[in-house]
Amino acid sequence: MKIFNSIQEFSSATKTIVTLGTFDGVHKGHKSILDKLITSSKSSGCESLVLTFFPHPRMVLQQNTDLKLLNTIEEKAVLLENEGIDNLIIHPFDHAFSRLTAEEFVKDILVDKLNISKIIIGHDHRFGRNRTATIDDLIRFGHEYGFEVEKISALEINEVSVSSTKIRNALTSGSVETANEFLGYPYFITGTVVQGKQLGRTINFPTANIEINESYKLIPANGVYVVSSMIDDKMVQGMMNIGTRPTVNGTNTTIEVHYHDFDGDLYGSKLTVSIYHRLRDEVKFESFDALKLQLEKDKQQSLDYFKNNRA
Structure with a gap:
């Protein structure tokens, strides 16, 4: 074209x-x-x-x-x-x-x-x-x-x-699967991986912080989602949090993706993140240990989603 x-x-x-x-x-x-x-x-x-x-x-x-x-x-x-x-x-x-x-x-x-x-x-x-x-x-x-x-x-x-x-209403309410049905493909966001505070690494859940330059791009409702990206010509499964990170008293909305079974350096990379399913709301946890326990559950649910659905 x-x-x-x-x-x-x-x-x-x-x-x-x-x-x-x-x-x-x-x-x-x-x-x-x-x-x-x-x-x-x-x-x-x-x-x-x-x-x-x-x-x-x-x-x-x-x-x-x-x-x-x-x-x-x-x-x-x-x-x-x-x-x-x-x-x-x-x-x-x-x-x-x-x-x-x-x-x-x-x-x-x-x-x-x-x-x-x-x-x-x-x-x-x-x-x-x-x-x-x-x-x-x-x-x-x-x-x-x-x-x-x-x-x-x-x-x-x-x-x-x-x-x-x-589609817009579904995404803003977090009903990503409804949006995807009307789209005919998984809704996706595209952005650059930037330096974060690296707090996820301390609990063995490193994340890629996605920065989207286009302020007019519709971002789905805050929450945790099942996602994937093509990295080095390979589909890598993961989960994404959209929100303010209340457990660490965050104030600005961030987009963070944890990729399962991936340990490469993504800083500066431009990634497209396909979004399949919303797991839960963003929650403020009492401690990092409680957060880590929930992330383990999220990861298992994410893996189960890919096992049961052809993404």
């Missing part, structure tokens, strides 16, 4: 089949749309193209929004590539872009820049300055400029919307 960081970067002599949207989560609801895109592009000899935006338009147009996203832009790119998309444009969204008229968007971008043959778009899609243009306007522009418009049904659009909402 080719990735372009703006519409201006893209150029192709081959006609394109285009869809656009945030595609946050690239979940099951999105997949039917992406399948339409890929099938249509292959049958017509065109290239598939997804146009998405960053920052998320709501982050720009609604200044006070505390919007949390299921994917960082890098994570989204990986998921879309896995779907088999030919081209991904991540265009910087700003107020100037939002002020384009409907016809400027169609002629200057879809036609002149993207070399469009067809656009696959929601039946209720609105676009152009103040979002005044509708799907009927887009169909009219299609006749004028020579491209086809394929409408995504109300049922499919509703499925995307409902799924995204349910």
